[in-house]
Amino acid sequence: MDFKLQAEDTKSKARAGVVTTDHGEIETPIFMPVGTAGTVKAVHQRELKEDVKAEIILGNTYHLYLRPGLDVLESAGGLHKFNGWDKPILTDSGGYQVYSLKDRRKITEEGVKFQSHIDGSKHNFTPESVMDIQRTIGADIIMAFDECTPYPCDRKYARESMEMTHRWLKRCCDRFDATEPKYGYSQALFPIVQGSTYHDLREQSAEAIASFDREGNAIGGLSVGEPAEMMYASTDLVCNILPKDKPRYLMGVGTPENILECIALGIDMFDCVMPTRNARHGLLFTSEGIINIKNEKWAKDFSAIDPNLAGYVDVAYSKAYLRHLIKSNEMLGSQIASVHNLSFYLWLVKEARAHIQAGDFASWKNQMIPKLTKRL
Incomplete structure (x- = not known):
């Protein structure tokens, strides 16, 4: 994997680049x-x-380890062949899912023992096994196994968890470097910064993972219930430490406003279930604000969901038609809404990239955020 920085905004830390994978x-x-x-x-x-x-x-x-299982994925030739996606894939290590199991798991220095949410069967994840599993899944970018701490989290627990995550990272790197990709293309390993919302712990963690000199770095343990200002402060702190010549991935973030603010802090990569999850409940993100399509006010609105995105997304469907589908529990409603929200998110980051390259990202961001947060 390779990363090239192409442009930087002069009034923020926003940057545009390109990650190259096989x-x-x-x-x-x-x-x-x-x-x-x-x-x-x-x-x-x-x-x-x-x-x-x-x-x-x-x-x-x-999730992929439990179903369809590694035997199926390996027989298919990896996840790319299994799901028919021929572009890059990133896999999360499962650390966040294990964290969310709460009463179904036990964390020790060795790893995590947990019960499947599907059938209650017992399993064990270690830093080594998670590297092996992600080799078998075959993603282009794989994540180190970490513990995601909750919010709020007392300092002692946050420190001990962070230190264990660093020890796990050493084991992940050792196993990753001792094994080879299975399907003829390369894979990159990203470590994950932890430390909850404690600034000194975040600094220690950022310095520790940067010292491993992997192809990219991630920031975890944010967007787990803490106020947005705390998330921004931790992100800013970490971006000041992580190397500029490697991509920075902020895990699980977030709203359109969160994304623009964190781009301004130096983040390059984002993911979140919000676009599709909200879409299935009729909540739409647009360039002019947020729409609850279930509201009566849209029943006879035959305009496109977001006319400003014409030329980028399909604007053939009206607000009235989508409202009808969502209210009727038609599967097509979830599909149209999901495609729309995802298209909007991709439009937003591409617009951000264009404004970074043009040199006016900061002013554009400040104009966009009041729109993005407005309820229509």
């Missing part, structure tokens, strides 16, 4: 649609390419 290039800043179980919910791969214009999607180690 499955293609990713222009940054980028939003990555989440395909937890090998699929972006309600969206065809063709739509992801042609309508959403996604350049990379996510899969999840925990």
Whole structure:
């Protein structure tokens, strides 16, 4: 994997670059649609390419390990062959899913023992096994195994968890470097910064993971319930430490406003389930604000969902028609809404990239954010 920095904004820390993988290039800043179980919910791969214009999607180690299972994925030739996506894929290590299991898991120095949410069967993840699993899944970018701390989190726990995550990272790197990709293309390993919202711990963690000198770096443990200003402060702090010549990935973030603010702090890569999850409930993101399509006010509005995106997304469907589908629980409603929201997110980061290159990102961001947060 290779990363080239192409432009920097003079009035913020925003930057534009390109990540090159064996499955293609990713222009940054980028939003990555989440395909937890090998699929972006309600969206065809063709739509992801042609309508959403996604350049990379996510899969999840925990979910894919449990179902369909490693035997199926390896027999298929990896996740790319299994789901028909021929562009880059990133896999989360499963650390966040294990964190969310709460009463179904036990964390020790060795790793995590957990029960499947599907059938209650018992499993064990270690830094070594998670590297092996992600080798088998075959993503272009794989994540180190970490512990995601909750918010709020007391300082003692945050410090001990961070230190264990660093020890796990050493084991991940050792196993990764001792093994080879399975399907004839290279894979890159990203470490993850932890430390909750404690600034000194975040600094220590950023310095520790940077010292491993991997192809890219990630920031985890944010967007887990803390106020947005705390997330921005931690992100800013970490971006000041992580090397400029490697991509920075802020995990699980977030709203359109969050994304623009964090681009301004120096983040290159984002993912979040919000576009598709909200879409299925009729909440739409647009260039003029947020729409609850279930509201009566849209029942006879035959205009496009977001006319400003004409030429980038399909504007053939009206607000009234989409409202009818969502209110009727028609599957097509979830599909149209999901494609729209994802298309909007990709449009937003591409606009951000263009303004970084043009040198006016900061002023454009300040004009956009009041619109993006407005309820229509």
